[in-house]
Amino acid sequence: MALYDRSSILTSMFISRSIITVRSIIASLPRRLKEIGSQGTVLFLIALGFLLQGCGLVFDAVEMVQPLARDEMSAICSRGQFRVGISVEPFRPFVFPAVFTDEGVRVTGLDVELIREVGDALTTYCGGQKPIVPTLHLTRFRDLFIEMNEGHLDLFVSSVGGNVPGGKPVGLWYSIPYFHNGGIGAMIQKPEVAEKVRAQFQKQAGNLDTLAAIQVGLSGLTVAAQKGRTSHLYAEANLKNIRLLICDSLPAAVETKNPRIDVILSKHSILDYVTKHVWPDWHLLTRNDGTPLILTQEYFSIVTVEEHRRLQWFLNNLLYRLEESGRLEQMRRRWLEEDYAPTRRAATEGLPFEISKVPEHYDLGQCRFATGR
């Protein structure tokens, strides 16, 4: 008992002495912090953070003393670079396949020209002392969103639809459109497919209902769409009576021989280009009067992560200015209507990208039937 009492007395003495010590340290803390300055304060708080692992308040305290993370625009200015995700899948004429030029490996296209415009505007924003250059990160479309959310990219520009239901993953922000005349179109090889669809339009006798004509006209056919892109979302939502084939890329759909694909859905402007310049065996599906058949309207946006408000306003204001000055229209005409050689444009105005940051061996992938329909 005596022993117990003794030890408890000793324990209480130790505790009270410790409390006094901690109190005196806390009392002298402001004076000591003043002495060692803000740098020292940060180091002290970081050290405290290690001692109190998991205590987010300590890091908040660090941020209050000296903000560690600057806003995204300041970060871009100080880096002298902005990191742009761009799809490795060729979406001509928005992104052409990477080619070799006298200057090295280059990519070009409407999206690439837009990225250059963003770079020029950022250079001005950052004071114009040094150019703010884009660093392109070619990545597979399916990885773009992950790359974005993990903070590896500042923005991405890859003819991304901004208004198709299901097309906006959570946590990402979409700019005002830089390309309005988009929409989902279709390309075919067999004339009988076109006849089948046109027969449906004829039945409507002026009471036009594109969706109804497509739903009946394509029923029973094998229709391919690229996984995760808006044509896939459209087909899943609206075309219940088709055999839907999901492909890793547009070229994979074109290459597939078994099963034989009747219709390929994709962005109309891309299909318009590839049927004229790349795959002449394929033809655009048109209305009875020969005008393009657009299944649904779609516009293309630049994408950033949700939190980057300054960058978002910067991009929206820039796109608005480019639109009102006619520059965007000029770019659209240049890539969609003019006759040109992409390789030559790549050599003169293409952008380089870091070889180490692309998939080692890009495979166009495969097609497989959609499950659970």
Added chain:
Amino acid sequence: MSKKDILMKSRVCLFMSLSLMFFLAWSSIGWSQAPREEAETTAQHLATLLNVGRLIVERNQTLIDDPRKGDKGFTPEVFEQAVVDEFTRQTHIDLKHLPSHLPSLAKELLPVLLQSSKEVVADVQFVINQRGIGYKNFIPATFGSQAARKFSNRSHVKIKQITLKPRNLKNTPDAYEENVLKRLATQPASNTPITEWIDNEMTLRALTPIYYSQDCLACHGNPKGILDISGYPREGAQEGDLAGAISVQISVNRSR
């Protein structure tokens, strides 16, 4: 000392002085002759090596542009082996075991050009291994431009491809090169390099002509003016016409 002895001594001195002067003059000529020959041989080997690299790319053009195949297997190592074999065939020099009689400058620079060429093929792997894409613009000319640039950045020797009607403005000849190209264009085809020493014999200019082969004419032949696959107007050239040259520039004082 007799008068005869003095005369004898002065003759010996004169003979020794003349011998010394002759020796010094001979060694000085020999000293300046050696680096000149060394530089000329080196320039010729460098031009041959760059041309061999272009040839290996040209031989594999169908494979490189095959849209049905993903991984082409045209790796830097495969390219290097093909270059080594072809260079040995053309020059009897094994790049992997450089012979001792080769000038030291060539021994120093040939591996640098081989490595630069290999790196270009390594850089282009992503492009050439794209499946579904046919023409990728990886052709002898673009390979040559990049390999030459990489090499020139790493050594004091400048090497570049030049032509009178360049598609790439960086291949524009300077005044000296333009004169030589114009002269070559009027002469019968010959693979012998044109070498000349300028700047008080301190700088070697060596131009090895390149002539159009049948394979080149798909892009550079007829119909003249019609755009080729890469978007440039065809030159209307014929087989055997002068396409351009590989220009090598070596400064002797810096090369030693």
